[in-house]
Amino acid sequence: MAGTPFTPLHFQLVLLRRMADHQPGLVEDARHELGVSLSEMREANRRWQAMLHAPRGRSAVGRYRSVLGAPEVRERRRIGDLDCEALLWPVPLWPALRFEVLLAPNGAVWNEWLVRAPGATGPRLETAADLRPWSCTVDEVARAFAPARPMEGTAPTRWRLAFAARQDADPAAGDPAAGDPRRWVADFTWGLLQRVDETG
Structure with missing residues (x-):
C-alpha cells in the first residue's frame, strides 16, 4: 500500500481512523464495507500524517x-x-x-x-433522542438547537457543541421529566456527530 497512489478510498480510511475512538463499532462496519483490513487503515493514516508534515509538502x-x-x-x-x-x-x-x-x-x-x-435533506432534529451517531453534522445540530455554544475539541479534527434540548419527544412514554430541557455536549469528528452526553 505504501507504494500506491493515495486515493479517495485511503482518505475515507483517514476519516474513519479519527472516528474509531468514539464509534469503533460503526468504524469496523464501514471498514468491512470498504473491504480493507485494520492494518491498511492504520497505514493510510500513517501516510496521511506523513503528507501533512512533509517539509516540502x-x-x-x-x-x-x-x-x-x-x-x-x-x-x-x-x-x-x-x-x-x-x-x-x-x-x-x-x-x-x-x-x-x-x-x-x-x-x-x-x-x-x-x-x-x-x-440533500438532513435529519429532523427536535430532541436529544434524534441525535444518533453519524446522522448529522456540526452546522445541523447548531441550527436545530440554537443557541449552541462551540467548545474546544479534544483533538485536531474534532469539534464540540454545548446546547439545551429535551431528551425525548414523548415524556409520557418513559421518563416523566423527558420533556424538560436538559444540557448536552455533542462530540464531532471531521464535522460528523459521534456522541452526545448529558451534562445537567
Missing part, C-alpha cells in the same frame, strides 16, 4: 485536490466582510454528505469537514 488545498481530484462543487461564500470559496467532494461512505474545504481570500484553508450535500 503541498498546500492543504493542493493535497486535497491531489487525493480527491477536482471538486464536485465550487461556490462563493460570504462570511462577515470576506468573500470565501467552498470546495466540496463526494464521500462514498456517506452519500448524503460532502467533504468541504473552506478557503480564505488568500487561499488558506479555514475549515475542513463533512457537511450535508447540496440539495
Whole structure:
C-alpha cells in the first residue's frame, strides 16, 4: 500500500481512523464495507500524517485536490466582510454528505469537514433522542438547537457543541421529566456527530 497512489478510498480510511475512538463499532462496519483490513487503515493514516508534515509538502488545498481530484462543487461564500470559496467532494461512505474545504481570500484553508450535500435533506432534529451517531453534522445540530455554544475539541479534527434540548419527544412514554430541557455536549469528528452526553 505504501507504494500506491493515495486515493479517495485511503482518505475515507483517514476519516474513519479519527472516528474509531468514539464509534469503533460503526468504524469496523464501514471498514468491512470498504473491504480493507485494520492494518491498511492504520497505514493510510500513517501516510496521511506523513503528507501533512512533509517539509516540502503541498498546500492543504493542493493535497486535497491531489487525493480527491477536482471538486464536485465550487461556490462563493460570504462570511462577515470576506468573500470565501467552498470546495466540496463526494464521500462514498456517506452519500448524503460532502467533504468541504473552506478557503480564505488568500487561499488558506479555514475549515475542513463533512457537511450535508447540496440539495440533500438532513435529519429532523427536535430532541436529544434524534441525535444518533453519524446522522448529522456540526452546522445541523447548531441550527436545530440554537443557541449552541462551540467548545474546544479534544483533538485536531474534532469539534464540540454545548446546547439545551429535551431528551425525548414523548415524556409520557418513559421518563416523566423527558420533556424538560436538559444540557448536552455533542462530540464531532471531521464535522460528523459521534456522541452526545448529558451534562445537567
